[in-house]
Amino acid sequence: MEKFELNKNETNTNDDSNQELTTEAIEHMSHSLESIKPVISEQELRSICEGSDGLEMLLESFLKYSVRYANDVWSMEKLVADGGLNTEDGIAVFADMDEARTILHNALVDSIAILSRNIAKEGKDNSWVRELTNGHELQRVACGKFALLTIYRRYIDNRQNI
Amino acid sequence: MNTTQQKLVPKQLVLEHAKLVAELSSEKNSQILLSHRKRLSEIETELKMSSEQIADQALSIYKSRY
Numbered sequence: 431m432e433k434f435e436l437n438k439n440e441t442n443t444n445d446d447s448n449q450e451l452t453t454e455a456i457e458h459m460s461h462s463l464e465s466i467k468p469v470i471s472e473q474e475l476r477s478i479c480e481g482s483d484g485l486e487m488l489l490e491s492f493l494k495y496s497v498r499y500a501n502d503v504w505s506m507e508k509l510v511a512d513g514g515l516n517t518e519d520g521i522a523v524f525a526d527m528d529e530a531r532t533i534l535h536n537a538l539v540d541s542i543a544i545l546s547r548n549i550a551k552e553g554k555d556n557s558w559v560r561e562l563t564n565g566h567e568l569q570r571v572a573c574g575k576f577a578l579l580t581i582y583r584r585y586i587d588n589r590q591n592i
Numbered sequence: 593m594n595t596t597q598q599k600l601v602p603k604q605l606v607l608e609h610a611k612l613v614a615e616l617s618s619e620k621n622s623q624i625l626l627s628h629r630k631r632l633s634e635i636e637t638e639l640k641m642s643s644e645q646i647a648d649q650a651l652s653i654y655k656s657r658y
Contacts, residue, residue, distance in 0.1 A: 465651070466644045500614035507653055508607040571658050578654060582647040585613045589643065 466586060468579040470558040473587075475545075478554050485552065488545040495538040496577035502531040503578065539573045601639065601649055609635045609643075610650040 472493070479485035506527050514520040546559040562572040609632060616628045636643060 466647045497614060497618045500617070501611070503654060503658075504607055504611040504614055504650070507650075507657070508604070508611055511603045511607050571655070574658055575651065575654065578651060581614055581617050582610075582643075582651075584617055586643050586647070 466579060466582050468576050468583055469561040472580055472584060474558075478549060482552060485545070485548055485554075488541070488548055492538075492541040492545050492577075493580070495534065495541045496580050499531070499534050499538050499574065499577045500581040502527065502534055503574070506531060535570060535574060538577055539568050539570055542573050542576070543568055601641075603653070605635050605639055606646055606649045606653070609639075609646045613643075613647075 475489055475492075479489045506524065509515075509520070509524055509527070515524060542559065542562065546556045549556040559568075562568050562576055612628045612632050612635075616625065616632070619625050619628065632643075636646065639646060641649075
């Protein structure tokens with residue numbers, strides 16, 4: 431099986447020929463629990479939006495885009511990891527997927543901006559959104575990571591009920 | 593490099609786990625849900641890692657590319 435090496439000081443995987451990532455020993459990964467923590471949880475967002483049809487609709491929109499974005503990102507990365515870029519057809523498929531992902535990423539960022547703005551309009555706390563900005567505007571990577579963390583957190587929080 | 597403190601993580605399994613988690617989030621079909629959960633558990637067992645640890649690996653991949 432193809433493996434990869436995760437090096438804390440050298441994390442650039444844009445070079446897909448680098449299939450080995452080294453990670454520190456499992457016992458040294460206690461930071462993981464803390465790292466799988468979005469800037470605000472889905473439950474906290476639901477609590478903020480509860481009682482407002484408009485906010486609840488905007489929250490569902492953000493969650494819908496998060497699910498779709500996660501599906502797109504991991505599908506693309508899986509394609510790369512499985513050697514999908516070794517053929518011209520694979521490269522073309524990847525390019526199409528990446529174009530769709532970029533459009534979806536834009537929609538995701540917009541959904542966060544609209545949700546945050548409307549939460550503020552209703553006089554509720556939207557301070558969490560600052561962590562997704564550079565002080566002025568939303569950052570694309572931060573928003574993408576927020577979406578992925580939200581979906582992972584949903585799985586981790588719900589698995590006890592599985 | 594001290595190899596006794598490192599673990600090789602199969603990238604395909606990390607990404608398969610990530611993809612299953614994403615699919616599970618919106619899946620309604622109970623048979624598919626069951627199948628996905630079973631496979632997720634198998635991957636966690638095979639990697640000897642928790643979901644959080646696998647998620648951490650997947651997010652490292654994301655952060656390095658985007």
